[in-house]
Amino acid sequence: MxxxxxxxxxxxxTFAAIIYQRRTGPTYDKRVSATIENxxxxxxxxxxxxxxxxxxxxxxxxxxxxxxxLIYKLYPTKNDWTIVDFTREGENLTAFLPKLPxxxxxxxxxxxxxxxxxxxxxxxxxxxxxxxGHVPGFVLIPHIIFMFFAMFLGNxxxxxxxxxxxxxxxxxxLTVIFLFIGGMILGPIVQKYAFGEFWAGIPFxxxxxxxxxxxxxxxxxxxxxxxxxxxxxxxTIAASIVMILVYSIPxxxxxxxxxxxxxxxxxxxxxxxxx
Numbered sequence: 110m111x112x113x114x115x116x117x118x119x120x121x122x123t124f125a126a127i128i129y130q131r132r133t134g135p136t137y138d139k140r141v142s143a144t145i146e147n148x149x150x151x152x153x154x155x156x157x158x159x160x161x162x163x164x165x166x167x168x169x170x171x172x173x174x175x176x177x178x179l180i181y182k183l184y185p186t187k188n189d190w191t192i193v194d195f196t197r198e199g200e201n202l203t204a205f206l207p208k209l210p211x212x213x214x215x216x217x218x219x220x221x222x223x224x225x226x227x228x229x230x231x232x233x234x235x236x237x238x239x240x241x242g243h244v245p246g247f248v249l250i251p252h253i254i255f256m257f258f259a260m261f262l263g264n265x266x267x268x269x270x271x272x273x274x275x276x277x278x279x280x281x282x283l284t285v286i287f288l289f290i291g292g293m294i295l296g297p298i299v300q301k302y303a304f305g306e307f308w309a310g311i312p313f314x315x316x317x318x319x320x321x322x323x324x325x326x327x328x329x330x331x332x333x334x335x336x337x338x339x340x341x342x343x344x345t346i347a348a349s350i351v352m353i354l355v356y357s358i359p360x361x362x363x364x365x366x367x368x369x370x371x372x373x374x375x376x377x378x379x380x381x382x383x384x
Contacts, residue, residue, distance in 0.1 A: 139153065197238075
C-alpha cells in the first residue's frame with residue numbers, strides 16, 4: 110500500500126507540473142474571449158510558430174457581419190504598427206503574420222468589429238509570438254517522453270528517499286539516465302533544429318531552458334555519486350526538490366530571441382505582463 114501511495118503522489122506532482130507549465134509558459138496559446146452583442150466567443154492566439162510558412166491567425170466567428178484587423182510589429186522595436194484586414198473563410202476570420210527567422214518575434218493585437226463597434230481582444234494588450242525552425246517529430250517526441258519520465262522518476266525517487274524506501278537509489282539512477290538522454294542529448298538537438306544552435310546556456314549564453322536543465326542534471330548527478338556506495342537520501346530529496354523548482358519556471362522564459370537590428374540570436378527576459 111505504501112508503494113501505491115508513493116507512485117500516486119509522483120503522478121499527481123508530475124501532472125501538476127505539466128499543467129502548470131502549459132498554463133504559464135509564454136509559448137503556449139493565449140486564451141482570450143470577446144462578447145459581441147451578447148454572443149461570447151473564445152479564441153486562442155498563437156505564441157509560437159515553427160516551419161517555413163507564414164503564421165496563420167484564425168478565429169472562429171460564424172457571424173458574417175463581424176470583421177477584424179490584425180495589428181503587429183517586430184519585437185522588441187519602436188517600429189510603426191502594420192495593420193491588415195482579416196479575410197473571411199466560411200465561419201472563420203483569417204490573417205497571416207509574415208514569416209521571421211528562427212527566434213524572431215512579433216507583438217500583435219487583434220480587434221473585431223460589428224456595427225461600427227470595436228471589440229479589442231486581450232484588453233488591447235499585445236501578444237508576443239516567437240518563430241522557430243521545424244523540429245522533426247522523431248527528435249521532438251522522444252525528447253518530450255524522456256523529459257516527462259525524468260520528472261516522474263525523479264519524483265518517485267524523491268518520495269521514496271523521504272520515506273527511506275529501499276529502492277530510491279534505483280529510481281534515482283533511472284532519473285539520471287532519462288534526464289541525460291532527454292535533456293543533455295535530445296534537448297540540444299531540438300534547440301539546433303529550432304534556433305540553429307546546440308547550446309545557448311552557461312558558459313556561452315543565458316538561455317534559461319538550457320540552464321535549468323543543466324542545473325537539474327548536476328544535482329541529480331551529485332545525488333547519484335553520493336548514493337553509489339552508501340545510502341544518502343538527503344541528496345536525492347534535494348535533487349528532487351530542485352527538479353520541481355526547475356519545472357516551476359515557465360517553459361521558454363528568457364529563451365532564444367533574435368535581435369531585430371543585428372540579426373543575432375540573443376536571450377532576453379520575456380515580459381510576462383504582456384501575456
